[in-house]
Amino acid sequence: xxxxxxxxxxxxxxxxxxxxxxxxxxxxxxxxxxxxxxxxxxxxxxxxxxxxxxxxxxxxxxxxxxxxxxxxxxxxxxxxxxxxxxxxxxxxxxxxxxxxxxxxxxxxxxxxxxxxxxxxxxxxxxxxxxxxxxxxxxxxxxxxxxxxxxxxxxxxxxxxxxxxxxxxxxxxxxxxxxxxxxxxxxxxxxxxxxxxxxxxxxxxxxxxxxxxxxxxxxxxxxxxxxxxxxxxxxxxxxxxxxxxxxxxxxxxxxxxxxxxxxxxxxxxxxxxxxxxxxxxxxxxxxxxxxxxxxxxxxxxxxxxxxxxxxxxxxxxxxxxxxxxxxxxxxxxxxxxxxxxxxxxxxxxxxxxxxxxxxxxxxxxxxxxxxxxxxxxxxxxxxxxxxxxxxxxxxxxxxxxxxxxxxxxxxxxxxxxxxxxxxxxxxxxxxxxxxxxxxxxxxxxxxxxxxxxxxxxxxxxxxxxxxxxxxxxxxxxxxxxxxxxxxxxxxxxxxxxxxxxxxxxxxxxxxxxxxxxxxxxxxxxxxxxxxxxxxxxxxxxxxxxxxxxxxxxxxxxxxxxxxxxxxxxxxxxxxxxxxxxxxxxxxxxxxxxxxxxxxxxxxxxxxxxxxxxxxxxxxxxxxxxxxxxxxxxxxxxxxxxxxxxxxxxxxxxxxxxxxxxxxxxxxxxxxxxxxxxxxxxxxxxxxxxxxxxxxxxxxxxx
Numbered sequence: 219x220x221x222x223x224x225x226x227x228x229x230x231x232x233x234x235x236x237x238x239x240x241x242x243x244x245x246x247x248x249x250x251x252x253x254x255x256x257x258x259x260x261x262x263x264x265x266x267x268x269x270x271x272x273x274x275x276x277x278x279x280x281x282x283x284x285x286x287x288x289x290x291x292x293x294x295x296x297x298x299x300x301x302x303x304x305x306x307x308x309x310x311x312x313x314x315x316x317x318x319x320x321x322x323x324x325x326x327x328x329x330x331x332x333x334x335x336x337x338x339x340x341x342x343x344x345x346x347x348x349x350x351x352x353x354x355x356x357x358x359x360x361x362x363x364x365x366x367x368x369x370x371x372x373x374x375x376x377x378x379x380x381x382x383x384x385x386x387x388x389x390x391x392x393x394x395x396x397x398x399x400x401x402x403x404x405x406x407x408x409x410x411x412x413x414x415x416x417x418x419x420x421x422x423x424x425x426x427x428x429x430x431x432x433x434x435x436x437x438x439x440x441x442x443x444x445x446x447x448x449x450x451x452x453x454x455x456x457x458x459x460x461x462x463x464x465x466x467x468x469x470x471x472x473x474x475x476x477x478x479x480x481x482x483x484x485x486x487x488x489x490x491x492x493x494x495x496x497x498x499x500x501x502x503x504x505x506x507x508x509x510x511x512x513x514x515x516x517x518x519x520x521x522x523x524x525x526x527x528x529x530x531x532x533x534x535x536x537x538x539x540x541x542x543x544x545x546x547x548x549x550x551x552x553x554x555x556x557x558x559x560x561x562x563x564x565x566x567x568x569x570x571x572x573x574x575x576x577x578x579x580x581x582x583x584x585x586x587x588x589x590x591x592x593x594x595x596x597x598x599x600x601x602x603x604x605x606x607x608x609x610x611x612x613x614x615x616x617x618x619x620x621x622x623x624x625x626x627x628x629x630x631x632x633x634x635x636x637x638x639x640x641x642x643x644x645x646x647x648x649x650x651x652x653x654x655x656x657x658x659x660x661x662x663x664x665x666x667x668x669x670x671x672x673x674x675x676x677x678x679x680x681x682x683x684x685x686x687x688x689x690x691x692x693x694x695x696x697x698x699x700x701x702x703x704x705x706x707x708x709x710x711x712x713x714x715x716x717x718x719x720x721x722x723x724x725x726x727x728x729x730x731x732x733x734x735x736x737x738x739x740x741x742x743x744x745x746x747x748x749x750x751x752x753x754x755x756x757x758x759x760x761x762x763x764x765x766x767x768x769x770x771x772x773x774x775x776x777x778x779x780x781x782x783x784x785x786x787x788x789x790x791x792x793x794x795x796x797x798x799x800x801x802x803x804x805x806x807x808x809x810x811x812x813x814x815x816x817x818x819x820x821x822x823x824x825x826x827x828x829x830x831x832x833x834x835x836x837x838x839x840x841x842x843x844x845x846x847x848x849x850x851x852x853x854x855x856x857x858x859x860x861x862x863x864x865x866x867x868x869x870x871x872x873x874x875x876x877x878x879x880x881x882x883x884x885x886x887x888x889x890x891x892x893x894x895x896x897x898x899x900x901x902x903x904x905x906x907x908x909x910x911x912x913x914x915x916x917x918x919x
Contacts, residue, residue, distance in 0.1 A: 223333075223337070223392055223604055223606060223610060223611065224337060224340050224392075224396075224604075225392060225393045225396055225496065225500075225601065225602075225603060225604045226601060226602065227344060227494065227495045227496075227497075227601065228494070228495075228497045228599035228600055228601035229600070229601075230494060230597075230598070230599060232598075233494065235490050235493075235494075235594070235596075235597050236487075236490050236491065236494060238483075238487060239483060239486065239487075241479070241483050242480070242483035242484070242486075242487065245476060245479040245480035245483050246480055248476035248479070248480075249473065249476040249477050249480050252472055252473045252476050253420055253473060255469075256424065256469050256470070256472075256473055259469055260308075260427075260466075263308060263462065263466075264308050264309070267304050267305045267307075267308040268305065270301050270304060270305070271301040271302065271304070271305040272301075273301065274297050274298055274300055274301025274302070275298055275301060277294075277297050278294040278295065278296075278297040278298035278301075279294070279298075281293050281294040281297065282294040282295075289447075292446065292447040292448060293447060295448075296447050296448055296450070296451035296452075297451065299441075299448070299451055299452070299455070300451050300454060300455050300458075303434070303437075303438065303452075303455045303459075304455060304458060304459065304462075306434060307434060307459050307462070308427075308462075310427075310432070310434055311423050311424075311426040311427040311430070312423075314423075314426045314430060314432070315366060317366050318364040318365070318366060320354075320356055320381070321625075321629055322356050322357055322358075322622070322625055322626060322629060323354040323355065323356040323381055324354060324355055324356075324621070324622065324625070325352055325353070325354050326353055326354065326355055326618075330613065330614075331611075331612060331613055332613065333610075333611050333612070333613060334353075334611045334612055334613075335353070337396075337611050338350070338353070338380065338399065341396060341399045341400055341403060341495070342403060344400070344495055345400055345403040345404060345491060345495070347403040347406050348377065348378075348406075350363070350377070350378055350379055350380035351365075351377035351378060351379050352379045352380075353379070353380045353381075353382070354379060354380070354381045354382070355381075355382055355383075355384055355618060355622065356381055356382070356383050356384070356622070357383065357384055357385055357535060357536075357622045357623075357625075357626055358383035358384075358385050358386070358512075358515070359383050359385035359386050359388075359389060359508060359511045359512040359515045360381075360383040360385070360386055360508075360512075361380070361381065361382050361383060361386055361398050361399060361402055362380075362381050362402060363378045363379070363380055363381075363402045363403070363405065363406070364378065364379055364381060365377070365378045365379060378406070380399075380402070384536055384618070384619065384622060385511060385512070385515045385536070385539060386398065386508065386511070386608075387608045387609055387611075387612065388511070388536050388539050388540060388543075388609070389507050389508065389511035389543070389558065389559075390504055390507060390558075390607075390608045391500075391556070391558065391603065391604065391605045391606060391607060391608060392604040392605070392606050392607070392608055392610065392611065393496050393497070393500040393601075393603035393604050393605070394496065394500050394501070394503055394504035394507065394603075394608070395504075395608035395611070396495060396496045396500075397492040397493070397495065397496030397497075397500050397501035397504050398492070398501075398504050398508075400491050400492040400494075400495040400496060401488045401489060401491065401492035401501075402488070403491070404487060404488035404489075404490070404491030404492060405484060405487075405488050421473065421474070421477050424466075424470050424473065425470065427466060428463055428466045428467050428470045429463075429467070438452055438455060438456055438459075442456065481584070482584065482585045482589075485584055485585055485590070486585065486590070486593045489501070489590055489593060489594055490593075490594060490597075493594045493597055493599060494599075496601075497599040497600070497601040497603065498594060498595075498597055498598075498599045499599075499603070500601075500603050501594075502591055502594075503560070503561065505587055505590060505591070506561040506566065506587070507558070507559055507561065509587065510543075510546070510552075510559060510561065511539075511543060511559075513546075514539060514542045514543045514546050515539055515542075517542055517546070518535065518538050518539045518542045519535075519626075521538075521542075521644075521647070521648060521651065522535065522538065523630075525639065525644075525647065526627075526630075526631055526634075526636060529634075529635070529636050529637055530636060530637050530638075530639050530643075531627055531631075531636035531637065531638055531639065532623060532638070532639060532644060533620055533623065533638045533639075533640075534616070534619050534620055534623055534641075535619070535622070535623040535626065536619045536622075536623070537619070537641050538641070538644050540557075541641065541644065541645050541648065542648065543558075543559060545648060545649070545652065547559045549652070549656070551565070552565060556605055557607065558607075571705070572701055572702055572705035573705055573708065573709055574705075574706070574709055574728055574729050575709050575712050575713070575726060575727065575728055576726065576727040576728075576730075577712075577716075577723050577726045577727070578725075654905065655901070655905075657905075657908055658908055658909065658912055660692065660912060661692045661697075661908065662692055662693065662694045662696075662697045663694070663697040663700075663701070664691075664692045664696060664697045664700065664759075664763070665904070665908060666697070666701075667704075668700065668704060669791050669794075669795075670760050670787065670788075670791070671756060671757040671760045671761075672788050672791065672792075673757075673760065673761055673764070675764070675781050675784050675785065678761060678764060678765065678768075679768060679777075679781070681765070683765045683768070683769045684762075684765070686762055686765065686766040686769075687766075688766065688915055691759065691762055691763050691766050692763070696759055699752070699755060699756070699759075700756050700759070702752070703749065703752040703753065703755070703756050706745060706748060706749050706752065707749060709728075709745065710742065710745050710746065710749060713728075713738060713741060713742050713745065714742070716735055716738060717735070717738050717739070717742065719735075723735065728741055764784065767780060767911045767914060768780060768781075770914045770915060771914055774914065774917055776914065779910070780910065780911075780914075783903070783906060783907045783910055784907065786903045787900075787903045787904055787907055790896065790899050790900040790903045791900060793839070793896055793899075793900075794896050794897065794900045796839045797839060797889075797892060797893045797896050798893070800832070800835055800836060800839065800889065800893075801889065801890075801893050803832060803835075804832055804886065804889060807825075807828055807829070807832060808886075810825075811825060822876075822877055825877050826872070826876065826877045829872045829877065829878075829882055829885075830870070830872040832872075832885075833870055833871060833872045833885055836885070836888075836889055836892075837865075837870075840861075840864075840865040840892075841865070849861050849862050849865075849895075852891055852892075852895045854891070857887075857888070857891050860888060861888055861891065861892060864888060871884055871885040872885070
């Protein structure tokens with residue numbers, strides 16, 4: 219029975235931490251005031267739209283009554299349409315409904331899972347919340363309370379549903395699972411917290427009014443494309459609506475700042491509820507596990523997707539996920555205890571980012587892990603955890619695991635016949651992939667997550683070689699210096715963005731010191747100077763590493779082989795950099811294309827010109843770089859043939875006058891294949907070089 223497995227909640231004498239904080243009250247007041255101000259502004263806008271509607275109706279009827287002709291009918295109906303459309307624009311959010319959809323979730327009943335339902339009911343009792351309307355299971359590493367909301371939800375509250383991700387169940391013990399459920403119900407556990415639910419609906423309604431594109435926009439787009447007088451009035455309606463959206467978005471952004479602060483405080487309160495029921499230790503461990511487990515889950519899906527390309531499929535995703543958790547734990551030196559990971563304070567400290575910049579994200583609705591743990595750090599809870607796997611609450615666990623696994627394949631690969639693989643086959647495949655895609659541990663991270671500085675090999679071999687040792691070059695200290703160099707470069711980019719006002723950041727911290735944006739210049743200069751010195755250091759380390767390996771290769775008559783490997787790597791690296799830059803530009807182009815409502819001819823011409831420029835850049839890369847090896851790496855012979863033909867002939871997908879949508883799709887597909895193949899070629903050449911260098915030293919030994 220679930221009662222036997224239900225963890226006893228800690229006996230807490232001081233429960234003051236469960237009361238809404240001062241920051242919560244201040245944030246709530248701020249949101250309420252901003253919503254009131256927005257509502258007054260909206261009522262003014264609505265009154266103006268009604269006035270305009272009546273004026274347009276009167277004017278349209280007057281025009282129609284003068285003389286019935288094509289011109290007067292078009293003008294009259296166009297003016298009436300303008301007034302009607304703008305009025306609908308102002309009220310359409312009232313009729314919109316936000317439906318929470320997840321095709322991978324399945325509803326379950328108490329008859330199927332009596333122990334789980336009994337467990338949830340006990341959590342409801344302790345949190346003083348209502349039992350969920352429906353309970354669903356999904357494959358994700360997550361648990362959430364959700365409901366379908368609309369404008370009318372503010373006046374007629376709806377019952378909440380609970381969704382439990384089996385990836386989460388696959389990760390936690392029962393006490394940790396209790397903490398996560400308590401957190402979800404904690405959002406609705408006190409009357410003061412119900413304000414948050416109300417504000418969520420208001421905020422969602424305002425968002426729909428400002429940003430949601432729906433049938434209203436589709437109808438207007440069709441009118442614009444129709445041209446003529448109707449098209450003129452439709453275009454005028456669009457311009458007015460865009461102006462209103464700009465005004466409303468400014469007001470919405472102000473609300474959202476306060477709402478984000480309130481959301482963070484609501485998360486802190488829900489955490490407090492979780493701690494009061496599960497204890498600090500269990501809930502803290504649950505929070506740490508979820509992030510790591512989610513990464514393992516996504517990595518599992520990626521590998522299963524790769525296997526599906528060879529017509530192979532897993533029968534049970536969750537057993538694969540468990541193996542992935544274990545192997546990632548081993549490789550990241552994470553303790554594996556009682557069939558699950560145990561992330562210690564020491565390990566968390568070691569994995570802390572090397573970034574020296576801290577910027578408070580005023581738009582973030584969830585606090586960071588560090589903020590969450592700090593918020594309940596002082597709470598004292600003593601309780602005995604139930605360390606059984608959360609799967610013990612599930613009847614027929616293998617059946618539901620296999621059912622959800624099948625759903626994932628049905629959605630992702632419909633009408634595809636796949637051959638099932640067993641756990642041993644999956645584990646062998648993953649181990650082989652790790653061997654191919656991770657750098658050998660002997661290098662201590664020297665080559666991790668970076669590219670080599672390029673140097674002229676023929677010049678470097680002429681220099682006098684100093685007597686370096688493997689341990690002196692590939693030391694942990696040197697690896698840390700390299701990581702800090704790249705972290706500093708990322709920090710410099712963030713500082714540039716702040717300086718250039720590419721974001722709304724006005725205050726930031728650097729090296730634990732607080733600064734304003736107008737104080738940023740000397741910090742940028744200081745960091746640039748530091749990076750220049752580090753760049754020289756890292757460049758020299760790469761050269762020294764080559765000289766070390768070259769000196770060993772000379773002794774075994776393999777110097778030319780080593781030079782060939784470096785030459786191949788640098789060629790692939792150069793091609794990789796060019797293609798990477800182009801893919802970045804194309805992604806920006808796609809973003810602009812999908813987020814621009816084209817109403818004028820000149821707008822279309824801008825996209826035509828930009829597409830043509832991108833394609834010329836791609837042609838130049840294929841012509842100037844050694845792309846033959848790249849084409850050979852493409853596994854799909856049809857695509858490889860298309861890319862070779864595209865390179866060798868004068869054909870262009872882009873056109874001079876019109877935007878060729880189908881041509882752009884073909885261009886994007888070829889570029890994507892070329893880029894993916896380049897990544898494979900680059901990775902293979904890098905891994906080949908690293909392993910070859912180790913072989914040189916093993917032969918020496």
